Amino acid sequence: MRLVFAGTPAVAVPALRLLAERHEVVAVLTRRDAELGRKRVLTPSPVAAAADELGIETIKANRLDETVTERIRSLAPDLGVIVAYGGLVREPLLSTPRLGWVNLHFSLLPAWRGAAPVQHAVIAGDEVTGAAVFQLVPELDAGDVFSELTRAIGADETAGDVLGALSLSGADLLADTVDALADGTAASAPQTGAVTLAPKLSLVDAHLDFHQPAAAVYARQRGVTPEPGAFALLGDDRFKVLAARPAPDADELAPGAVALQGKRVVVGTGTYPLELVTVQPAGKKAMAAADWWRGLSAANGVVLR
Template sequence: MRLVFAGTPAVAVPALRELAARHEVVAVITRRDAELGRKRVLTPSPVALAAGELGIEVIKANRLGDDVTERVRELHAELGTIVAYGGLVREPLLSTPRLGWLNLHFSLLPRWRGAAPVQHSLIAGDTVTGAAVFQLVPELDAGDVFSELRRPIGSDETAGELLDALAVSGAALLADTVDEIAAGTAVAVPQSGEPTLAPKLGLPDAHLDFSQSAESVYARLRGVTPEPGAFALVDGERFKIHAARPAEGEALDAGQVSMRDKRVLVGTGTHPLELLTVQPAGKKAMPAADWWRGLSREGVVLA
């Protein structure tokens, strides 16, 4: 089939490569180059780089307007495919490919419709997640589902790790579904159940509240790792927490930090968490034990 592919981040690259291996991807739509790093270097998206390696035409656009629609029409794409592009596909582009658009979404729809399904799934304490391939419609993530996969969530998996895994298994799911559409055997069914929403996370969502249970704090930490990145406040400054894990031990006051049995523990509303990798304001990430040994005082509280 003649496909057009829309995607931007690294998690969309496996799907692009899998589709290009099976079908003719006539163009890739991705967001414009972005300024990255401290030096703000203008950098192409991971999908743009992959498309260049594959020799596929790249259309860079932050808004899917008339110019993009006209180019897709000129290319006579039969089907559009989209994975984490970072924008909405609206009419007339939505119906420009003869067969419309398929979206690979990293949740079991209708649970977690929106931009951050994996992150919200972890924060909510879900134990099972997956991916779904559905027909794109004007309403957010509401189209009929062609296929899905399910998998358990590891007790220590972060959002980044889970997304990386789903990107690979989801790529095969999307390509298999395109194969079925090409063969005329694909069947889509309406979504059933009560939808939940997964809006994009901001920095306030990554602020850990240690008065909550250890399970809730740890679930949020995993859900916001690596982005936007879990943190607490120490003396009013942002203190990043890159890695932690549940710990056994005597209860500590919520947010209180203490060294116990060579472990740096922080109290929660229930049992403690062990801090593993932290990053004080203005410094590089370091083992929590190194940070603790470098303190000039005790009685640090994470707020």
């Protein structure tokens, strides 16, 4: 089939590559180049870079206006496919492809509808997640589901770990569904069950509250890793917690209090401590927590809040 593919981040790239092998991707729709890094270098999205490598025309747009719609209409696509594009597809673009649009979403719908399903699943302590391919409709992530897969969330996996795995298995799921749509064998069913929402995370969501139980703090730390990145305040500065792990055998500490116990740097929570593994103090590079601790001029009384 003639496909238009819409996606932006790296998790969408495996799906684009696989679909390009099986069908004719006539154009890729992605968000405009963004300024990245401390030097604010204008950088194409991972999907744009992959499309360029594959020799596919790229339409860069943050707003799906009449111009974008007309360009896609001129390509006469059979189907639109979307994977984490970062914007809503509305009419008349929604009905421009002959078969409409399908979306690969990284949750078991109707759980975690929205922009950050895996992150919210990890933060909530879910033990299982998955991916679903559904028909795009005007209501957010509410269309009938063609196919889905399930995957356990490992006790120590970050949202990045889970998304990386789902981007690969989800690509297969999506490609098989597109194949079924092409040969007329695809069947879909309405979503059933409780709806939960997964809005885009902000920096506020990444602030660790050490007064919460250790399991909740650890789940949040993993859920916001790598983006937007877990942190606490050390004085008035942001102190990033890049990696941690439970330390239920450590001596009890007040919430947020940091101490060296044996060879471990641990921080107190509302229950048992967590071990700080990799951290990034303000203005410095990522480092082992033990190295950070050794470099402190006065280690007594360190409190993260």
